Amino acid sequence: MKPSLATTLSRPVAVSVAVLAVGAALAAGQLVAGLLAPASSPYLLVGDAVIRLAPQAVVEFAKTTFGTADKPALLVGIAVILLLVTVAAGLASRRFATVGQVVVGALGLAGIVAAATSPTIVPTDLAAPVVAAAAGLWVLRTLHRLAMEATERPDEPGYRGYPRRTVLLGASTTVGAAAILGGGAGVLLGRPTVDSRAAVTQRLAAATVAREAPIPAGADFGVTPFVTANADFYRIDTALRVPQLQAEDWSLRIHGMVDRELTLTFDDLMARPLVERTVTMACVSNEVGGDLISTARFVGVELADVLREAGPAAGADQVFSTSTDGWTAGTPTDVLLEPGRGALLAVGMNGEALPTEHGFPVRMVVPGLYGYVSATKWVTDLELTTFAVRQAYWEQRGWGERGPIKTEARIDLPRRFARVPAGAVTVAGIAWSQPRGIARVEYSVDGGPWSEAELAADVGGDTWRMWRGVLNVGTGSHTMRVRATDGTGEVQTEQAADVLPDGATGWPAVVFTAT
Template sequence: MTTQRGNRLPDRDDGGVIVKPTPTELMEDAGSGLDFGTRPDRMPGLLTPIDRFFIRSHAPTPRIDAATWRLRIDGDAVRRPVDLDYDQLCGGFEVVSVQRTLECAGNRRVLLGEELGTTFDGTQWGRGAISTAEWTGVRLGDVLDHAGVDEGAVEVLAESLDDVRASRPLPMTKALAEDTVVAIAMNGELLPPDHGFPARLVVSGWLGAASIKWLGRLEVSTTRFHVPWNTEDYVLIGPDYPAHGPAQGEVITALGVSTLIELAWDARLPSGPQIIRGRAFAGEHTVTAVEYAADDGAWQPADITTAAVPGLWVRWQFRWDPTPGEHVLRIRAFDDAGRSQSEHTAFNELGYMHESVVAHPVTVCEP
């Protein structure tokens, strides 16, 4: 299909474009006025509370009335166009719940810039563009089946109702996966406005941009879609990533392996034994092991304390008895596909997919 050019907003900072409070004790301001990360030292459990779940938007949060909202399902690969209202979506299909982690492909963009000695345009994410919720809704496959999908269907284009009509295509195999969900609730509550009310996609293990918020249309096609969000943005562009058709580089889909320490950056800890905790994520795969190294010491195993599930981060911890002074902690994870974090991430023009082992500075105070 021909490339669709979106009217995307430039970066801007005009307060009031999101709904929920973003206090500095819970959230990190990424500087765009639209995007706020979760503070890593404010993650109390496996699931991220809604009040601190990260926000990534391409435009201000739309205020949508569920009474007039419709989900349009059409395209040359459906047997009949369908418009579902909110009651039909909520009451017409089997309800499912999945615990899944969402991460922006630009997470740790600032750290990648520091690693490569450069700066990148785009949202200036530190470590907080990742969160986890229990998503409740209906399977996307059931919704598509309601409209009748032809055997020749290749992709589904999900389109948002925000001002820029953000969109991202999914191949049919991913669209029909059991854990690809049209969500209407998160953590047992109706979706808040900033997180996609009245309905959003949750695409397990893929970059957050695929989990379209404020879902308004599903176009099912017998040919591939080329939109700004898979040709110009959310694409790895650079010497190591040749162009693929209309896409300027390698299109980002499933995410890599990453880890996160539940400490503030350059944290200050009291003297004495510590329990260091954190998260590890492997996109569509499961985390199988986590290791840590203190300063120049050898790698040692950390304990994984939650179940390993594809598309869901795990929690890990280890005991550490450091001497007072300046220290560096390094964490790396491994998954069931044989992947692990590397020491360096290759350059790409937009600063995506930072997967390096992070050297986390920690100061231990004198007793």
């Protein structure tokens, strides 16, 4: 005698079915993305859509709360929400698979819509989310049917099937293994840049480069390294998955309001005169006294020369740059063409090819401008246009148009809330005002008179400058402030302002305790 079909799945079984279905969907999507286009992973497409559509207040909260870990935090948040939705769908599908199918279908549709609305969409980008949706629906329907048909009473006379536990264990093992292998293969199939970067590093070592003078020995005081190691260089961008470009596949189009359109390959770029520039770069989201600032020695091609070759038309006041992932920046044309500004199409950073996460194979570096209006990584397109016609990514979200870096200082020693011995206390930090340079730094404790700090050797107006001094303090809590004066004689403003719309201002302060 054949037993009757189960009418209701247990909660653990129903949830397992839903989780396996969604896991299979994600793995199938990742596999297809790895085969066709790594950036079309449905999971990452949805994350990119969240970044594009998030209100500015949410974006700033994420930056302030998580700092450079905002992207991992977003991915974890999406995973938690996805898991909760999946569990709820499984619990709602204990009798019928309909609810689960609707939820999986909706998740699949979200991936398809995210792909279709991506600013860099190509037809193949739709393949991964479509396959993911189909795989999820098929696995859910199949596992739900098997679970419903399997009996909990395999010892019933006349029954020749399999117990539900055996069916689900076998199905779970098969689907889970396929999901892990498929997802892992998808990740591995994304073309890495390791070989291409190594080749570019070798080319740079053999190339003729107009080098800058070595960093003088007195450029730092041993508190903060003058040149930031590549691994420590701050990273702020909107890319959830770092674009994996090959130098041999890269090209740059210069077009729009120009006399002649240009298209440059990486070989074309390397055939031009290469120069070295030591540049301090800063993020507009850097809070007063924050650490979103770094210095590196970049090697690249003078961007002004490339633009002049294209011949900007009169009235083209903006160079609208686009990254391979669709991010855009609008840079004032007059700044890029300014004699001595030193804007680069950079290919090297601190003696090697650009790190992948910092724009390999080519990025823009513009001294004196915050990164949001100038520092396009993985740059593939430059359009000469006007600010009146086109708005770049952050300008659309309420940020300022031109983004000049402001005069700022930072206290690196003592650290905030540090405990130090009473008496002579060494204080130190950095100051910057690109491209004007730093002429003076002053510090004060507990509202007392200002003392002039000792300045490290001046490397140039495009870089930060180190300072240090000595305080004599008694026991107890103390508050120290610092202010800088730029090369034109203008003193850093005391007026506090938020990072939005064009950078924070105010005198940085730290509280410490002398014992």
